[in-house]
Amino acid sequence: MVLTASCSASEPEKTDKSSVAAPAGSTGKPAEPPLTAEEAFGDLGAIDYCELLDVRALEETDATIDFMVPDFRHCLVGVDAPATTMTVMIGGLYDNAEEGNLPSEDEALSRSVHRQTFDTEAGCLRTLLFADEIGIQVFAQGLRGVEQVDMKELCRVADTVTDGVVEAAFSEETFPRTFGEGSLAELEACALLDDTAASDALDDDLVAHERVGGHGCTWGPPMGPSVELTFGVEMPVDLAEFSTKLEGRPTRVTGSELRCDVSTPHIPLAGGYPQEREILTVSATTFDPSACDVAEELAALVWPKLPEFRD
Incomplete structure (x- = not known):
């Protein structure tokens, strides 16, 4: 299982927990x-x-x-x-x-x-x-x-x-999230990198697999060599950490010989979070020393497709 923070404290009217947590059974009412x-x-x-x-x-x-x-x-x-x-x-x-x-x-x-x-x-x-x-x-x-x-x-x-x-x-309410203008949420994660590029990078025949709910895409099996592209939020963000320039965008490269993450910052998080920013990360897991080379190569294809970086 994949395991991968302000919200209003006001609460809608709550339903009776005893009615929502009880096991389903025959009550004479329509199921x-x-x-x-x-x-x-x-x-x-x-x-x-x-x-x-x-x-x-x-x-x-x-x-x-x-x-x-x-x-x-x-x-x-x-x-x-x-x-x-x-x-x-x-x-x-x-x-x-x-x-x-x-x-x-x-x-x-x-x-x-x-x-x-x-x-x-x-x-x-x-x-x-x-x-x-x-x-x-x-x-x-x-x-x-x-x-x-x-x-x-x-x-x-x-x-x-x-x-x-x-x-x-069980409350019959929905809980919609509003993203800021220009958010990464406006982009389709799987469309930012084509299958051919991911396949060539890992010398395999790979197909994009979108995460449930979007905002991320994976090429390759969970326990094998793979590429991931994810939208995330970091708190707080020190832009000085993104000291590398890749395709004109500030970039941070972190990893080991097995896995490498190449990240670029985007806009500040909407809703009054001055220390938090949206972040896009391209990750490569290769189980050999080529991980960062692969991740940087693919990130160089993705960065030009992103909206302009705003400090």
């Missing part, structure tokens, strides 16, 4: 139709994931929210709980028909929706899997650099956040 991810949240390419967070419920657990930053495919939330400081990711849509994830716990809710728990040493992972096999993730992990992480606290927060996502999914 409700299966619930798909798009029916639950609206356009999968423009979900405001931060609006899925039940702020009040989280604060009632004595946790406080340090920050919320919306990304293209998730919301990153900084949470200070009594025993642990953590980040919580809400989003990361995936297609379970392709990934075939096996949960450690599976709770059947109504309308063919499943609430799932996954065992992982990195943190606490919860998912909501809809009738169309599209899943949304909640992943809580200790803040980077924190020595002591209370896993029980992580999972308690993850469960509370997941409660809110469940309630939002």
